Amino acid sequence: xxxxxxxxxxxxxxxxxxxxxxxxxxxxxxxxxxxxxxxxxxxxxxxxxxxxxxxxxxxxxxxxxxxxxxxxxxxxxxxxxxxxxxxxxxxxxxxxxxxxxxxxxxxxxxxxxxxxxxxxxxxxxxxxxxxxxxxxxxxxxxxxxxxxxxxxxxxxxxxxxxxxxxxxxxxxxxxxxxxxxxxxxxxxxxxxxxxxxxxxxxxxxxxxxxxxxxxxxxxxxxxxxxxxxxxxxxxxxxxxxxxxxxxxxxxxxxxxxxxxxxxxxxxxxxxxxxxxxxxxxxxxxxxxxxxxxxxxxxxxxxxxxxxxxxxxxxxxxxxxxxx
Numbered sequence: 235x236x237x238x239x240x241x242x243x244x245x246x247x248x249x250x251x252x253x254x255x256x257x258x259x260x261x262x263x264x265x266x267x268x269x270x271x272x273x274x275x276x277x278x279x280x281x282x283x284x285x286x287x288x289x290x291x292x293x294x295x296x297x298x299x300x301x302x303x304x305x306x307x308x309x310x311x312x313x314x315x316x317x318x319x320x321x322x323x324x325x326x327x328x329x330x331x332x333x334x335x336x337x338x339x340x341x342x343x344x345x346x347x348x349x350x351x352x353x354x355x356x357x358x359x360x361x362x363x364x365x366x367x368x369x370x371x372x373x374x375x376x377x378x379x380x381x382x383x384x385x386x387x388x389x390x391x392x393x394x395x396x397x398x399x400x401x402x403x404x405x406x407x408x409x410x411x412x413x414x415x416x417x418x419x420x421x422x423x424x425x426x427x428x429x430x431x432x433x434x435x436x437x438x439x440x441x442x443x444x445x446x447x448x449x450x451x452x453x454x455x456x457x458x459x460x461x462x463x464x465x466x467x468x469x470x471x472x473x474x475x476x477x478x479x480x481x482x483x484x485x486x487x488x489x490x491x492x493x494x495x496x497x498x499x500x501x502x503x504x505x506x507x508x509x510x511x512x513x514x515x516x517x518x519x520x521x522x523x524x525x526x527x528x529x530x531x532x533x534x535x536x537x538x539x540x541x542x543x544x545x546x547x548x549x550x551x552x553x554x555x556x557x
Contacts, residue, residue, distance in 0.1 A: 236356060236358040238375070241321075244355055248317075249315070249318045250278060250280040250281070250318070251337055252280050252282050252283070253266075253283050253284065253322055253323065253339075254282070254323055254325060255324055255325035256332055257284075257288070257289055257331075257464065258284045259394065259464060260296050261324055261364045261365050261366050262284075262323065262391075263282075263304065263391070264366050264369075264390060265323050265324050265343070265364075265365040265368070267384065268370070272372055272378065272380075281310075282304040283335070284304060284305075284307065285306065285332075285333035286306075286333075286463070289463060289465075291430050291431070296390060299425070299426060300386075302387075307333060310335075311336065316336055317338060318336070319340045321340070321343065322339055322343070323343050324343075324344055325342075326342055326344050326348060327339045327342070328352065329344075329349065329520065331527055340355045340356065341356040341357065343357075343369070344358075344359050344365060345364060346359075347506055347520065347522065349520040361404070362404050362406050362407055363392070364391055364392040364395035364396055366389075366392040366395070366410075367392055367404075370392070370410040370413055371413075373413075374413045379417060385417035386418040386423050386426075389411065389414045389415065390423055399411075402523070438457055441457045442455040442457060442469045442472065446473065451478065451480040451500065452481040452483065452551070452554070453474075453479040454550070455473055455482070455483070456484075457469070457484065457485070457486035459487065460486060460489065461486035463495075466485070466493055466527075467495045467525070469495070470484040470496065470525070481496070481503050481505075481554070482497040482498075483495075483546075483550050485546060491531045491532045492517075492530040492542070493528075494528045494529065494546075495525075496521070496526045496528070497525050498525075503557060504557065505524055506519075506523065507557060509521065511557065512550045513530065513549070515537075516530050516538070517529050
């Protein structure tokens with residue numbers, strides 16, 4: 235663990251923005267919020283920011299429940315300066331799912347593997363089930379009890395990103411769950427965890443089911459219409475739940491390109507490495523051993539030929555042979 239006071243001293247006297255990955259999920263939002271609240275203890279003010287949309291119902295519920303303020307980049311572009319400080323949380327610069335903002339990315343707190351090495355003035359990059367775990371550990375190590383809202387938000391982010399402690403869990407995740415549990419509002423937590431699907435989501439589920447193709451233990455599903463990032467990830471989990479599937483690849487066509495989500499329960503197939511290798515010449519992406527996300531920009535889609543669905547499937551099957 236890095237010394238949190240180094241981050242505090244680095245940020246003092248500067249305008250600070252805490253940036254999540256694009257289309258932030260509950261783990262990214264709760265981690266950014268928890269960091270903001272802890273920096274305030276030391277007199278450092280900051281703004282939460284992101285690019286894209288908050289398009290996951292669970293993330294919207296989190297923002298509403300605690301009245302969190304997180305700013306889209308379009309609302310900050312006129313005011314943000316090159317010498318403003320940016321702390322990347324739950325993401326890394328050039329990580330494939332984060333926009334390069336005007337400010338200076340001086341710090342990074344993330345739980346994902348690094349695919350594009352960068353130098354930061356402060357960094358804490360460790361593989362855990364959730365980024366919220368790293369933020370919770372700062373509170374524990376610094377001797378600060380998080381308020382009920384912060385503890386509840388962090389606990390929710392932790393549970394969501396580990397799929398209720400069934401995915402990518404480390405001992406530190408369990409330890410921080412134990413730390414946060416006494417401080418959280420259990421009624422709010424239960425409310426957040428209920429009813430996280432919308433009626434319109436069923437159309438995407440139907441498309442995923444109708445299009446599924448199985449190659450050995452790998453399941454491929456194509457959504458022929460635009461689908462939110464978060465829902466594509468949920469559908470990948472859904473496909474992975476099939477007994478016959480150990481690796482799931484789900485992708486959605488959009489006006490700006492093709493969004494992909496990968497899940498793996500095969501210990502020999504690292505989802506992040508698989509996605510990175512498959513999209514090496516066409517797009518970008520990465521992630522954990524169990525889950526990853528990526529994107530092919532529209533100007534690269536032509537490189538897939540007349541049958542992009544078949545081309546994507548073949549890219550992944552070829553990448554799996556090399557891993």
